[in-house]
Amino acid sequence: MKIPSDEQLVAWLDNELGAEQRSLLEQAIADDALLNLRVQWLSRANLPYQNAYDELAQQAPLERLQARLDAIPSPEQPELSRRWFIAAAAAALFAGGVLADRAFLGWQATRSNHGSPPARSTESNRRPTSGHNAAPELESKAKSLKAASAHEQS
Amino acid sequence: MIREVAISEQAFRAELGQHLARLWRYGLLLSRNRHVAEDLVHATCVRALEHAGQYVAGTRMERWLLGLLHSIWISEVRTRRVRQEPVGNGTEADNAFAAKPHVMAAQVIRRVGALPETQRETVYLAYVEGFSYIEVAEILQIPVATVMTRLATARLKLAEYPPLYTVSTSTEADHS
Numbered sequence: 001m002k003i004p005s006d007e008q009l010v011a012w013l014d015n016e017l018g019a020e021q022r023s024l025l026e027q028a029i030a031d032d033a034l035l036n037l038r039v040q041w042l043s044r045a046n047l048p049y050q051n052a053y054d055e056l057a058q059q060a061p062l063e064r065l066q067a068r069l070d071a072i073p074s075p076e077q078p079e080l081s082r083r084w085f086i087a088a089a090a091a092a093l094f095a096g097g098v099l100a101d102r103a104f105l106g107w108q109a110t111r112s113n114h115g116s117p118p119a120r121s122t123e124s125n126r127r128p129t130s131g132h133n134a135a136p137e138l139e140s141k142a143k144s145l146k147a148a149s150a151h152e153q154s
Numbered sequence: 155m156i157r158e159v160a161i162s163e164q165a166f167r168a169e170l171g172q173h174l175a176r177l178w179r180y181g182l183l184l185s186r187n188r189h190v191a192e193d194l195v196h197a198t199c200v201r202a203l204e205h206a207g208q209y210v211a212g213t214r215m216e217r218w219l220l221g222l223l224h225s226i227w228i229s230e231v232r233t234r235r236v237r238q239e240p241v242g243n244g245t246e247a248d249n250a251f252a253a254k255p256h257v258m259a260a261q262v263i264r265r266v267g268a269l270p271e272t273q274r275e276t277v278y279l280a281y282v283e284g285f286s287y288i289e290v291a292e293i294l295q296i297p298v299a300t301v302m303t304r305l306a307t308a309r310l311k312l313a314e315y316p317p318l319y320t321v322s323t324s325t326e327a328d329h330s
Contacts, residue, residue, distance in 0.1 A: 006310065010302065014287070014305070016286065045310075047262045047281075055259040062174060065174040066174060069167065069196075069199045072199055
């Protein structure tokens, strides 16, 4: 093993090496008195860090920090959820309209099916029917959407 | 649905409250200023609440929070150019232990505090918080090799000091 770097020695001191590397390094340290001294020098930096900073933490202005934390408003903005609600309502209205439309068309189709071949009649009947009947339906949808957006802006 | 969200935010805030002292001492280590440390904790709390969805429940929250605080500190340094005050000239870091000095603890904190910022934060996360090299690298957003280099350099500087137990109060001029 070539001479280990300080980084490797520190990693060994910090128990961050894999088993194989660790045993290689331990062998190298055992064989080399100077390397051993280097490790001892680096280990002089082993200080009671945790105790020291635990004592420091006791000086934290906890009451003030907690008060400031409590004063932070909930990040869930009410405006945002209101918008979401309106969008959901508009979507529901639209979906409802589509369903009503479909139901109406279905009912129309079954009514006009009497006396004509079903395969062609559904094709030919649907377009004019939907064009005719969907108009007021769409108009009312547009109105409710407009109302919703007006409400949102107010 | 609304109830569930409210409860989980409450729980989130409660857990956040458990880490305030920890965040504060890290903020103090970085900024060397008690007021800045306090503001850093506050800013970290605000950001944590905003990004609560990013926190993976069940993982160590302090790691996530320390990373948030660190990135806030870095952006503060870059945008507002908060100056590092020189160490050892009656800065607030020196007064950090004025209230209740425990000589040994004060010495340790003084020595770590004298390191440059990059080494200071790395030593703190590895040796005070006890994070692994990989965890430290994640928090600081640096390669593991950089963590190792910083620790080795810091250790060489810390090794220069006389051993703690031989130091009398008067020679290192700690607050008695």
